[in-house]
Amino acid sequence: MVLIMKVRQLTFRLLQVYADVVRTGSLTATANRLHLTQPTVSQQLKRLREIVGEPIVRHEEGRLVPTEVGQALYHLSQDLLSRADVFSQYLEEYNRGGRGHFSIGLVNTAQYVLPRLLGPFSQANPQVDVTVEIGNRQQMLNRFERHEDDIYVFSHPPIDDDVLAAPFLSNPLVVVGPQHCRWASVEGLSMDALKEERFLLREPGSATRHTFDAWLYSAGIELRSTQQIASNEAIRLAVASNMGLAVLSRHVVADSPNGVQELPLQGFPLKSRWHFVIRRQRRLPPAAIRFLSHVQGSLAQAFDEPEGEVAVAALLRALKAER
Amino acid sequence: MVLIMKVRQLTFRLLQVYADVVRTGSLTATANRLHLTQPTVSQQLKRLREIVGEPIVRHEEGRLVPTEVGQALYHLSQDLLSRADVFSQYLEEYNRGGRGHFSIGLVNTAQYVLPRLLGPFSQANPQVDVTVEIGNRQQMLNRFERHEDDIYVFSHPPIDDDVLAAPFLSNPLVVVGPQHCRWASVEGLSMDALKEERFLLREPGSATRHTFDAWLYSAGIELRSTQQIASNEAIRLAVASNMGLAVLSRHVVADSPNGVQELPLQGFPLKSRWHFVIRRQRRLPPAAIRFLSHVQGSLAQAFDEPEGEVAVAALLRALKAER
DNA sequence: CAACACCATAGATAATCATCTATGACTATA
DNA sequence: TATAGTCATAGATGATTATCTATGGTGTTG
Numbered sequence: 001m002v003l004i005m006k007v008r009q010l011t012f013r014l015l016q017v018y019a020d021v022v023r024t025g026s027l028t029a030t031a032n033r034l035h036l037t038q039p040t041v042s043q044q045l046k047r048l049r050e051i052v053g054e055p056i057v058r059h060e061e062g063r064l065v066p067t068e069v070g071q072a073l074y075h076l077s078q079d080l081l082s083r084a085d086v087f088s089q090y091l092e093e094y095n096r097g098g099r100g101h102f103s104i105g106l107v108n109t110a111q112y113v114l115p116r117l118l119g120p121f122s123q124a125n126p127q128v129d130v131t132v133e134i135g136n137r138q139q140m141l142n143r144f145e146r147h148e149d150d151i152y153v154f155s156h157p158p159i160d161d162d163v164l165a166a167p168f169l170s171n172p173l174v175v176v177g178p179q180h181c182r183w184a185s186v187e188g189l190s191m192d193a194l195k196e197e198r199f200l201l202r203e204p205g206s207a208t209r210h211t212f213d214a215w216l217y218s219a220g221i222e223l224r225s226t227q228q229i230a231s232n233e234a235i236r237l238a239v240a241s242n243m244g245l246a247v248l249s250r251h252v253v254a255d256s257p258n259g260v261q262e263l264p265l266q267g268f269p270l271k272s273r274w275h276f277v278i279r280r281q282r283r284l285p286p287a288a289i290r291f292l293s294h295v296q297g298s299l300a301q302a303f304d305e306p307e308g309e310v311a312v313a314a315l316l317r318a319l320k321a322e323r
Numbered sequence: 324m325v326l327i328m329k330v331r332q333l334t335f336r337l338l339q340v341y342a343d344v345v346r347t348g349s350l351t352a353t354a355n356r357l358h359l360t361q362p363t364v365s366q367q368l369k370r371l372r373e374i375v376g377e378p379i380v381r382h383e384e385g386r387l388v389p390t391e392v393g394q395a396l397y398h399l400s401q402d403l404l405s406r407a408d409v410f411s412q413y414l415e416e417y418n419r420g421g422r423g424h425f426s427i428g429l430v431n432t433a434q435y436v437l438p439r440l441l442g443p444f445s446q447a448n449p450q451v452d453v454t455v456e457i458g459n460r461q462q463m464l465n466r467f468e469r470h471e472d473d474i475y476v477f478s479h480p481p482i483d484d485d486v487l488a489a490p491f492l493s494n495p496l497v498v499v500g501p502q503h504c505r506w507a508s509v510e511g512l513s514m515d516a517l518k519e520e521r522f523l524l525r526e527p528g529s530a531t532r533h534t535f536d537a538w539l540y541s542a543g544i545e546l547r548s549t550q551q552i553a554s555n556e557a558i559r560l561a562v563a564s565n566m567g568l569a570v571l572s573r574h575v576v577a578d579s580p581n582g583v584q585e586l587p588l589q590g591f592p593l594k595s596r597w598h599f600v601i602r603r604q605r606r607l608p609p610a611a612i613r614f615l616s617h618v619q620g621s622l623a624q625a626f627d628e629p630e631g632e633v634a635v636a637a638l639l640r641a642l643k644a645e646r
Numbered sequence: 647c648a649a650c651a652c653c654a655t656a657g658a659t660a661a662t663c664a665t666c667t668a669t670g671a672c673t674a675t676a
Numbered sequence: 677t678a679t680a681g682t683c684a685t686a687g688a689t690g691a692t693t694a695t696c697t698a699t700g701g702t703g704t705t706g
Contacts, residue, residue, distance in 0.1 A: 005411045007404075008339060013331040013694090028652060040695055042654060047693085054414065055606070062652080062704065068424055068608065069417060076410045080403055081330075087399045088328045091377065094392060101391055283378070285391065336664090351682060363665055365684060370663085385674065385682075 006051045012084060014051070015077040017044045022074045025063040048073075093127070097290030103131035104288075105140050105149040107207055108232060110274055112251040113169060114153065116302070121294045128287045136230075138205035144277070150288045152277040155207040165275040166315035168299060168308035172250040172269030173211055174262045178242045183263050190266050191221055198225040198244035200235045208232075211272050212247045219267070236260055273308075276315060284319060292316055329374045335407060338400040340367045341379070345397045348386040371396075416450070420613025426454035427611075428463050428472040430530055432555060433597055435574040436492065437476065439625070444617045451610045459553075461528035467600070473611045475600040478530040488598040489638035491622060491631035495573045495592030496534055497585045501565045506586050513589045514544055521548040521567035523558050531555075534595050535570045542590075559583055596631075599638060607642060615639055 020030045021041065031038040049056050056070035066074050093099040106114055111134050118130060133140075133149055137156075144152055157165035175194070177183055183194065202209040216223065227244065229235045232252045239246050240259025250269060253262060276292065278284065292312060299309040343353045344364065354361040372379050379393035389397050416422040429437055434457050441453060456463075456472055460479075467475055480488035498517070500506055506517065525532040539546065550567065552558045558569045563582025573592060576585060599615065601607065615635060622632040 005407075005414055007407050007411060008334075008336040009692095010335045010407065011331075011693095012333045016331065026652075027654095036694090037696060038653070039655080039697085043694085046654085052414065054418070059653085059703090064653090069414065072410065072413055072417075076406065079406060083399065083402060083406075084328075084330050084333065087395065088330060090395055091328055091375065091392065094395075095377070332662095334663095349682075350684095359664090360666060361683075362667085362685080366664085369684085382673095382683085387683090 005053060009051050012081065014044055014048045015081055017041060018048050018056070019074060019077040019081060021045060021057070021064060022066050022070070022077075025065065027064065095286050097128070097286035097288075097293075098125055099127040100285050100287040101129050101131070102150040102285045102288035102291065103133060103148070104291075105133040105135070105143050105152040107140050107152075107154055107274075108134060108136050109155070109171065109206075109208060109249045109252065110153040112232075112249065113171075113274070117295050117298065118291075120298065120302075121291050124294070125287070125290065128290070130287075130291070136203065136205050137207045137210065144279075147279065147282065150278070150282065150284050151292070153274050154277050155272045155274055156210065157275045157277045160279075162279050162281050164278045164280050164315055164318050166308075166311040167273035167275045168295065168312050169274045169303060169305055170308075171272045171274050173208060173247050173272055174250045174253065174269045175245055175247055175265045176236075176239055176253055176260045177245045177263050178240055179259050179261060181245075181261065181263065183245075184261055186264070188266060189264055191216075191219065194245065194263075194265070195221065196224055198227060199223050200227050200229050200238050200244045200246040202232070202235065203228055203230050207272075208247060208249060211270055215267075215270055276312065278315070278319065280318075289316070289319065292319075328376060332374050335404065337367055337371045337374070338404055340364060341371050342397060342400040342404060344368060344380070344387060345389050345393070345400075348388065350387065418609050420451070420609035420611075420616075421448055422450040423608050423610040424452050424454070425474065425608045425611035425614065426456060426472040427614075428456040428458070428466050428475040430463050430477055430597075431457060431459050432478070432494065432529075432531060432572045432575065433476040435555075435572065436494075436597070440618050440621065441614075443621065443625075444614055447617065448610070448613065451613070453610075453614070459526065459528050460530045460533070470602065470605065473601070473605065473607050474615070477598050477600050478595050479533065480598045480600045483602075485602050485604055487601045487603050487638055487641050489631075489634040490596035490598045491618065491635050492597045492626060492628055493631075494595045494597050496531060496570050496595055497573045497576065497592045498568055498570055498588045499559075499562055499576055499583045500568045500586050501563055502582050502584060504568075504584065504586065506568075507584055509587070511589060512587055514539075514542065517568065517588070518544065519547050521550060522546050523550050523552050523561050523567045523569040525555070525558070526551055526553050530595075531570060531572060534593055538590075538593055599635065601638070601642065603641075612639070612642065615642075 017030065017034065020033060021027060024030050024033065027041045027045070028038050030036075031041045034041070045057065052069065052073060054069045055067050056073055057064045057066050090099065104114075114132070118132070122128065122130065133143060135143070137154070140152060140154065141158060143149055144158060154165075155171055157163055183189055186193070201212070204210070225244075229238060232248060235246045235248060236252060237259075238244065245263070247270075250262065253260060293316060296309055296312040296316065299305045299312065340353065340357065343356060344350060347353050347356065350364045350368070351361045353359075354364045357364070368380065375392065375396060377392045378390050379396055380387045380389050413422065427437075437455070441455070445451065445453065456466060458466070460477070463475060463477065464481060466472055467481060477488075478494055480486060506512055509516070524535070527533070548567075552561060555571060555575045558571060559575060560582075561567065562569050568586070570593075573585065576583060616639060619632055619635040619639065622628045622635065
């Protein structure tokens with residue numbers, strides 16, 4: 001029975017050395033090039049020969065030339081080494097964040113603004129693919145609990161020792177009414193005046209609802225009539241159809257204002273900010289880091305949010321320190 | 324600066340183990356499958372991780388799943404391992420002689436008959452390629468001196484301690500004349516009768532010439548008129564054109580007898596045999612061995628040369644003993 | 647044929663590897 | 677919340693590797 005090659009003992013080092021020997025045709029030359037001594041190379045060659053189980057070089061006019069098997073082995077070496085090299089380059093690229101994948105979990109409302117950050121990033125980093133998960137606050141909290149995503153965007157970060165949060169973008173909540181709403185032109189409009197209106201609200205799990213509720217509570221106001229609708233978009237359409245007023249992120253309205261308008265209510269817009277939320281303990285893919293850097297760079301110019309830029313910078317520093 | 328993978332430390336063994344871990348999703352399972360203990364596998368994985376410089380697996384619902392980098396590494400492993408495997412198969416095939424290369428050096432006359440051996444062999448072993456070198460005796464002797472070929476075919480093997488020779492096929496030398504030659508029908512035709520004829524002869528380096536000269540010498544005959552022509556084919560044509568008689572291998576005539584015929588000269592055909600000639604010390608490629616085996620198998624049936632078969636068998640035995 | 651270049655082998659050594667057993671930590675499920 | 681299963685780590689050991697220096701053999705070339 002013929003012995004087959006002892007693949008398990010094969011190392012890339014041996015192949016490297018061998019490939020060089022074939023190229024130079026000389027052990028001594030290879031020894032010099034690889035900063036080894038000649039006997040070392042000689043021995044490596046011998047070992048490789050034993051692994052293969054067949055002579056791989058022979059002497060010919062003072063040079064070492066590969067035998068037929070040696071030729072095949074040389075090709076194999078080239079092939080394997082270059083493949084390993086490609087992988088190595090991939091690794092490097094991955095580490096630079098120019099390649100790879102990360103996932104980001106968005107609270108519903110944030111989906112109106114995040115594309116403006118993700119778009120240019122993807123443009124600049126076509127090899128990175130991003131998974132965007134979208135859900136209401138509660139759904140995102142669940143994902144967060146289960147460590148499902150690399151980055152989250154919340155307006156109210158969950159409280160947790162493990163959490164790093166950076167408020168990067170303001171998210172003003174405004175009251176909106178239909179296009180020709182009579183309240184639109186009232187000076188010094190106050191909530192008292194609107195108490196009798198019907199309010200179309202997001203479900204209790206949502207951040208927008210939460211913020212508004214808190215404000216109502218602190219202002220000691222109770223609404224007469226409310227209706228719950230789970231989607232910002234549906235709410236906007238309902239408002240446009242005169243079904244009531246609503247509190248929405250200004251971004252939702254700004255995005256496509258057809259049929260609704262912001263009302264100049266005193267005390268509004270409610271201030272609120274989106275936060276990048278990351279678990280301290282989680283090791284972020286380099287691509288995610290790169291995304292955050294990208295965001296940091298564009299916040300001041302494209303979004304006029306210098307504070308956001310500072311916060312994201314701090315977040316990045318914290319991440320760097322964490323590892 | 325990002326560290327690149329430490330390729331030189333990479334082993335195929337590590338890749339094997341890793342690939343299995345990815346497949347099973349469990350260290351313990353892999354340990355059992357590969358007849359190792361679980362800590363061993365654990366450590367291998369750790370080492371691989373260090374070589375790559377990046378986490379390659381993570382726990383997920385009690386299973387081990389590759390990280391993104393791990394995925395890429397897994398693909399790499401598969402790829403590299405399967406390539407090594409292909410090479411291993413090649414090796415096996417090479418060792419069986421079903422693949423590879425060998426060269427055979429033929430004395431001119433032998434080219435008329437060797438195709439009948441090589442043809443079926445190549446048919447049966449399409450992956451083997453054979454280099455056939457052809458020359459007259461002297462040229463072949465030179466090649467032999469320089470160890471240029473794996474197998475030689477001579478009618479008179481060079482004398483050398485290093486030589487193994489097996490007479491495998493008879494090579495009868497006959498006298499031929501033109502188609503309607505008056506000698507063709509003479510009973511008991513003797514050389515004496517032909518002394519006055521012009522003989523067309525191969526050059527002195529050739530085996531045919533050598534044999535004929537020796538015969539003439541031992542018979543005490545000297546030819547009146549001779550002419551030297553270097554090619555068997557040219558001689559055959561010259562004979563057909565009534566330029567004289569000639570001594571040729573019967574195979575040359577049998578091959579395409581147009582215009583010439585064998586003369587029934589007493590003492591002819593001269594007996595002579597082709598020999599496979601091999602240097603003891605040379606390590607033959609398995610394909611060459613396989614060729615010899617093939618020849619051995621076909622000599623008895625296709626050529627009615629049982630003695631040749633025996634001789635080749637002995638040659639093969641000697642070669643096997645030699646290594 | 648003397649000198650030189652080149653390769654092979656021997657002998658030595660520190661490092662690393664491949665393994666094992668034993669044990670501790672974590673996790674999912676009964 | 678026990679229990680079983682799974683992974684990680686520690687510690688030990690023999691085998692193998694990667695290297696070196698020194699030396700001897702072989703073949704090439706003035």
